[in-house]
Amino acid sequence: xxxxxxxxxxxxxxxxxxxxxxxxxxSVATVSRIxxxxxxxxxxxxxxxxxxVRELDYVANANARGLAGASSRSVxxxxxxxxxxxxxxxxxxxxxxxxxxxxLCIVGTTGSDPxxxxxxxxxxxxxxxxCVILVGNVVADxxxxxxxxxxxxxxALAGSQLVLCGRPELGPDVPALVVEYxxxxxxxxITSHLLSAGHRRILFLGRRDSYTTPESRILGYRKALADHxxxxxxxxxxxxxxxxxxxxxxxxxxxxxxxxxxxxxxxCNDLIAAGARQALREHGLRVPDDVSLVGFDDLxxxxxxxxxxxxxxxxxxxxxxxxxxxxxxxxxxxxxxHVMLGTHIVIRDSVRPVIRTD
Amino acid sequence: xxxxxxxxxxxxxxxxxxxxxxxxxxSVATVSRIxxxxxxxxxxxxxxxxxxVRELDYVANANARGLAGASSRSVxxxxxxxxxxxxxxxxxxxxxxxxxxxxLCIVGTTGSDPxxxxxxxxxxxxxxxxCVILVGNVVADxxxxxxxxxxxxxxALAGSQLVLCGRPELGPDVPALVVEYxxxxxxxxITSHLLSAGHRRILFLGRRDSYTTPESRILGYRKALADHxxxxxxxxxxxxxxxxxxxxxxxxxxxxxxxxxxxxxxxCNDLIAAGARQALREHGLRVPDDVSLVGFDDLxxxxxxxxxxxxxxxxxxxxxxxxxxxxxxxxxxxxxxHVMLGTHIVIRDSVRPVIRTD
DNA sequence: GACCATTGTTTAACCGTTTACTACGGTTTG
DNA sequence: CAAACCGTAGTAAACGGTTAAACAATGGTC
Numbered sequence: 175x176x177x178x179x180x181x182x183x184x185x186x187x188x189x190x191x192x193x194x195x196x197x198x199x200x201s202v203a204t205v206s207r208i209x210x211x212x213x214x215x216x217x218x219x220x221x222x223x224x225x226x227v228r229e230l231d232y233v234a235n236a237n238a239r240g241l242a243g244a245s246s247r248s249v250x251x252x253x254x255x256x257x258x259x260x261x262x263x264x265x266x267x268x269x270x271x272x273x274x275x276x277x278l279c280i281v282g283t284t285g286s287d288p289x290x291x292x293x294x295x296x297x298x299x300x301x302x303x304x305c306v307i308l309v310g311n312v313v314a315d316x317x318x319x320x321x322x323x324x325x326x327x328x329x330a331l332a333g334s335q336l337v338l339c340g341r342p343e344l345g346p347d348v349p350a351l352v353v354e355y356x357x358x359x360x361x362x363x364i365t366s367h368l369l370s371a372g373h374r375r376i377l378f379l380g381r382r383d384s385y386t387t388p389e390s391r392i393l394g395y396r397k398a399l400a401d402h403x404x405x406x407x408x409x410x411x412x413x414x415x416x417x418x419x420x421x422x423x424x425x426x427x428x429x430x431x432x433x434x435x436x437x438x439x440x441x442c443n444d445l446i447a448a449g450a451r452q453a454l455r456e457h458g459l460r461v462p463d464d465v466s467l468v469g470f471d472d473l474x475x476x477x478x479x480x481x482x483x484x485x486x487x488x489x490x491x492x493x494x495x496x497x498x499x500x501x502x503x504x505x506x507x508x509x510x511x512h513v514m515l516g517t518h519i520v521i522r523d524s525v526r527p528v529i530r531t532d
Numbered sequence: 533x534x535x536x537x538x539x540x541x542x543x544x545x546x547x548x549x550x551x552x553x554x555x556x557x558x559s560v561a562t563v564s565r566i567x568x569x570x571x572x573x574x575x576x577x578x579x580x581x582x583x584x585v586r587e588l589d590y591v592a593n594a595n596a597r598g599l600a601g602a603s604s605r606s607v608x609x610x611x612x613x614x615x616x617x618x619x620x621x622x623x624x625x626x627x628x629x630x631x632x633x634x635x636l637c638i639v640g641t642t643g644s645d646p647x648x649x650x651x652x653x654x655x656x657x658x659x660x661x662x663c664v665i666l667v668g669n670v671v672a673d674x675x676x677x678x679x680x681x682x683x684x685x686x687x688a689l690a691g692s693q694l695v696l697c698g699r700p701e702l703g704p705d706v707p708a709l710v711v712e713y714x715x716x717x718x719x720x721x722i723t724s725h726l727l728s729a730g731h732r733r734i735l736f737l738g739r740r741d742s743y744t745t746p747e748s749r750i751l752g753y754r755k756a757l758a759d760h761x762x763x764x765x766x767x768x769x770x771x772x773x774x775x776x777x778x779x780x781x782x783x784x785x786x787x788x789x790x791x792x793x794x795x796x797x798x799x800c801n802d803l804i805a806a807g808a809r810q811a812l813r814e815h816g817l818r819v820p821d822d823v824s825l826v827g828f829d830d831l832x833x834x835x836x837x838x839x840x841x842x843x844x845x846x847x848x849x850x851x852x853x854x855x856x857x858x859x860x861x862x863x864x865x866x867x868x869x870h871v872m873l874g875t876h877i878v879i880r881d882s883v884r885p886v887i888r889t890d
Numbered sequence: 891g892a893c894c895a896t897t898g899t900t901t902a903a904c905c906g907t908t909t910a911c912t913a914c915g916g917t918t919t920g
Numbered sequence: 921c922a923a924a925c926c927g928t929a930g931t932a933a934a935c936g937g938t939t940a941a942a943c944a945a946t947g948g949t950c
Contacts, residue, residue, distance in 0.1 A: 188690045190906055201930045206908060214927065231686055236658045237604070238906035240595035241935045248638070256624045262615045269614055269641050278655055280606075281639045283627045297636055300594045328589055332546040418836065448836060475833065478776065478806060548936055559900050564938060571939095574898060596936035599905045 189232045198226035209234065210244070240302055245333075245503075249496055250280045250303035252294050254310050259473040260443075260488065264309050264339060267492025275500055277304065288318060295325050299332060305499030307492070309339040311387035319344050326350040335499045339491055341386055343512060351502060352512045353495045357387060360484035360517035361394025362401075364468050365440060367482070367519055369402045372528035373438040373466060379424050379450055380442025381411045388416065388442050391470060395440060410435075416442060421449025429457045437528045438466040444476040444483055451479060466525040480523040487515050547590045556584035567592065568602070598660055603691075603861075607633075607854055608661035610640045610652050612668050617831045618801075618846065622667050622697060625850025633858055635662065646676055653683050657690060663857030665850070667697040669745035677702050684708040693857045697849055699744055701870060709860060710870045711853045715745060718842035718875035719752025720759075722826050723798060725840070725877055727760045730886035731796040731824060736769045737782050737808060738800025746774065746800050749828060753798060768793075774800060779807025787815045795886050796824035802834040802841055809837060824883040838881040845873050 191209075195202045200219060207213035208223045226232070240246045249272045253261040265281065272279045280303055282294035291308070298306045306329060312318070323344045326336040330349040337351040344350055368376050378395050382388045392411065399406050412428060414420040421441055439454075441447035447469030451461050461467045469476055472485040494513060549567075553560045558577060565571035566581045584590075598604045607630045611619040623639065630637045638661055640652035649666070656664045664687060670676070681702045684694040688707040695709040702708055726734055736753050738746040750769065757764050770786060772778035779799055797812075799805035805827030809819050819825045827834055830843035852871060 192906080202907085203909075203931080204929060206906095207929090210908080216928065219929080233654060233658045235599070235660065235906050237595045237598035237660060238935090239908075241593070241599050241937085242906075242908040243935060244908060246595070256614070256627055257617070257620045259615070259617075262620050265639075266614045266641075269639065273641070278652075278659070279639050281623075281627065281637050283624075283631070294636075296591060300591045301636070302593065302595060418832075452836070474776075475836075478810070478833075550936080560937080561901080561939075562899060565899095568938085572897075577898075593936050596905090597938075599907085600936080600938040601905060602938065 189230045191232070191234070193230055194223065194226045194232050197230060198222045246302040246304055247277050248280050248301065248303050249275075249277045249499070250282065250298035250301065250306045251492075252282045252284060252291060252298070252306065252308050254284055254286045256281065256283055259475070260471060260486075261310060263473065263488030264492040267489035267494075268307060268496050269492070270489065271493040271496035275496065277496075277500075286312075288312065292321065292325065295322075295329075295336075299325075299329060299334070302332070303334060304503055305335040305337055305496070307337045307339050307495045307499070308341070309492075309495075311341055311385050313384050314342065314386055315384070323348040323350075333503065335502050337495045337499045339495045350511075351495070351498050353491055353498065353515070354513070355486050355491060355515040356517045357390035358394040358397070360470065360486070360519070361391040361440075362398045363394075363517075364470070364482070364484050364519045365395045365398035366402065367521075368438045368440065368466060368468060368525065369398060369404060371438075371466065371525055374404055374528070375407070375410060375436040376438045376440050377425075377428070377436040378411045378440050378442070379414060379421060379446050380416055381413045382415065391442055414446070416446060418445045418449040421446030421451075422453045423449070425450040425453035426457075429453070434459075434465075436465075438525070439468070441467065441469045444469040444471045444473055444481060447481055447483070448475055448479060451481075462524045462526040466528075468519075468525060472520050476520075477522070482522045482524045483520055484517050485520045486517055490515060547588045549590070549592070551588055552581065552584045552590050555588055556580045604660045604662055605635050606638050606659065606661050607635045607857070608638045608640065608656040608659065608664045609850075610642060610649060610656070610664065610666050612642055612644045614639065614641055617833075618829060618844075619668060621831065621846035622850040625847035625852075626665060626854055627850070628847065629851040629854035633854065635854075635858075644670075646670070650679065650683065653680075653687075653694075657683075657687060657692070660690070661692060662861055663693040663695055663854070665695045665697050665853045665857070666699070667850075667853075669699055669743050671742050672700065672744055673742070681706040681708075691861065693861050695853045695857045697853045708869075709853070709856050711849055711856065711873070712871070713844055713849060713873040714875045715748035716752040716755070718828065718844070718877070719749040719798075720756045721752075721875075722828070722840070722842050722877045723753045723756035724760065725879075726796045726798065726824060726826060726883065727756060727762060729796075729824065729883055732762055732886075733765070733768060733794040733796070735783075735786070735794040735797045736800070737772060737779060737797060737804050739771060739773060741771075749800055772804070774804060776803045776807040779804030779809075780811045781807070783808040783811035784815075787811070792817075792823075794823075796883070797826070799825065799827045802827040802829045802831055802839060805839055805841070806833055806837060809839075820882045820884040824886075826877075826883060830878050834878075835880070840880045840882045841878055842875050843878045844875055848873060 191202055191205050195205045205223050208215050208220050251265055251268045253265060255261060269279050280301060284291040284294060295306055326348050329336050339353050343352045378392060380388050381392055396406055412424045414424045439450055441450050447467055451467055454461055454465055459465050469481050469483040472483045476483045549560055549563050553563045563581050566573050566578050609623055609626045611623060613619060627637050638659060642649040642652060653664055684706050687694050697711050701710045736750060754764055770782045772782045797808055799808050805825055809825055812819055812823055817823050827839050827841040830841045834841045
């Protein structure tokens with residue numbers, strides 16, 4: 175079996191604050207106070223202690239520190255997957271802000287499995303993270319909401335704070351912060367952009383009922399149509415998941431099934447747009463000359479394919495989530511509980527005015 | 533607004549193991565043992581305890597648990613940036629394996645700043661992570677190596693384990709695991725692929741100076757040339773950073789500066805290849821008809837542009853790093869300390885046999 | 891009916907910090 | 921001149937678990 179007996183496993187055990195105190199000839203409390211810098215101390219004592227720390231290569235034990243009441247130093251973020259650019263960029267923002275605040279970042283992934291999401295939140299609760307940031311869209315049925323609301327309360331009770339990042343709130347009395355971005359507004363703006371260019375039949379790719387993100391985007395699309403008095407044809411809303419392959423599939427199937435009945439495509443995100451673009455090309459249709467194409471997200475690949483799209487402030491989303499949560503936890507102030515960050519369209523070269531053939 | 537006033541901030545403090553014990557009518561020790569499942573217990577007691585846990589919504593305090601000697605539950609990973617696909621994929625592997633082993637994952641980012649890297653390792657030491665995985669290439673001068681070697685020793689002393697992932701080892705007596713992949717072999721293979729297609733003048737795009745990854749890739753390139761008895765022209769090795777923009781720049785400048793003197797391009801990674809491809813196209817050169825193009829990494833964008841490239845087992849890299857480190861920490865066995873994962877070329881549609889014009 | 895092995899539980903000693911209290915010289919102050 | 925104050929530093933009690941060792945209950949054996 176494993177021996178971790180004090181005898182052999184480690185010739186020396188790691189240095190503790192006691193060792194430092196002894197080495198510097200002061201008390202443990204003094205060392206603690208000097209290291210946390212939260213107390214006046216005589217310069218002489220201070221330098222004695224610092225020297226001891228250096229000589230013994232001492233680092234504090236985060237567990238002990240956390241136990242003894244000092245607030246934990248960590249921020250938790252839970253995402254579907256680390257390799258999705260969308261989540262990665264939000265995570266980057268979280269990282270950045272966490273680093274600024276001197277915290278470190280615990281990451282959990284769920285693979286889009288609600289059960290794993292719950293389990294991960296629980297883990298973060300064990301870990302006493304200062305806040306738990308849940309990012310990304312999700313199927314939001316009532317059972318889910320109710321259960322997550324419980325978790326939010328449990329976190330609050332433990333002095334932590336749940337943050338919903340890029341997803342709608344759980345309910346009126348749930349102690350959770352919400353940092354959203356304007357999906358509907360962005361979709362409205364970019365649809366209007368197409369409409370202003372004269373497009374009337376705009377294919378929407380990526381409809382998925384009950385997923386919050388595509389749902390609010392499609393709302394913006396419909397509203398823009400209505401505002402421009404363009405009749406809404408539900409047949410133009412194609413259903414599919416939010417990845418490149420699906421974008422390819424949706425357009426390919428659409429083109430195979432009959433004559434082209436649209437002049438522009440609004441892909442629910444840039445990945446879908448990339449796939450759609452490929453399918454269009456393979457069908458001999460050039461973007462933007464033959465078909466206009468827009469996306470949503472403005473992640474790096476969008477620039478690569480000159481895609482006009484909606485910019486989502488991913489990193490700012492992450493940073494804001496951390497900032498708000500920490501202020502909340504620190505001051506217990508009555509700060510905003512719901513923030514909506516703006517989106518705006520980024521015009522590149524994937525839209526052309528429609529040429530009226532009639 | 534929400535009231536979180538200090539007075540009632542916590543009407544109840546979070547549940548402790550003592551509360552559970554009282555509620556179940558057993559001792560604290562019994563609860564602890566039943567929860568960690570590391571001790572026989574009567575079914576009746578067990579169910580009493582579990583019920584109490586459920587009723588009180590108890591979760592253990594990770595800090596206390598970590599303090600009391602049970603090994604920590606976390607794995608640390610340090611990367612340059614979360615939004616780089618390369619790192620993201622390795623991180624995904626780390627996440628996956630960590631989840632399997634029931635650990636969670638602390639992530640630190642360095643922004644390629646060695647100083648921040650050191651600081652982050654130190655933080656992970658405080659945090660008592662079971663292992664610290666350092667991923668990505670780095671300028672590896674002697675001073676850096678020596679200092680990192682010290683950190684490796686400090687970690688080992690504390691029962692943790694440094695893992696270098698995708699970078700060369702620090703030195704002979706440094707207690708650090710190394711999980712690499714075969715950069716040189718991959719570069720050799722794909723260069724040979726081009727050579728077999730008849731290409732003789734192959735432009736190499738990437739950085740040469742002291743960064744470990746491009747350095748070992750260029751070595752494979754040169755060796756393949758030598759093996760095929762093709763004269764090596766240093767003028768074909770173009771210098772630039774490892775991103776898309778630079779790939780674009782390098783090719784553009786090259787084409788602007790004189791007649792095209794190459795038939796194929798070996799981009800040091802897929803991003804460079806994507807940029808190069810765009811520059812080629814803008815210059816009226818089609819891939820692969822006019823110019824063959826290969827990359828390195830095999831990340832998703834490569835498939836999008838039909839790029840023949842070298843597959844790097846990113847996720848496996850991460851998984852292996854965690855697996856090895858944990859076995860090491862557990863058994864203190866004399867396992868392999870240095871693993872080299874294989875790479876292989878993935879043939880898509882970006883290479884054509886050269887048409888001899890002479 | 892005393893003895894023993896087995897099983898299940900409790901007692902108590904840590905783990906390494908933080909943080910009230912407290913102590914103590916030396917100034918001010920009333 | 922005693923009292924209040926100030927800046928530092930020490931003492932010791934948490935913090936919430938784990939775990940070795942002690943202990944009680946149980947049933948089987950001679």
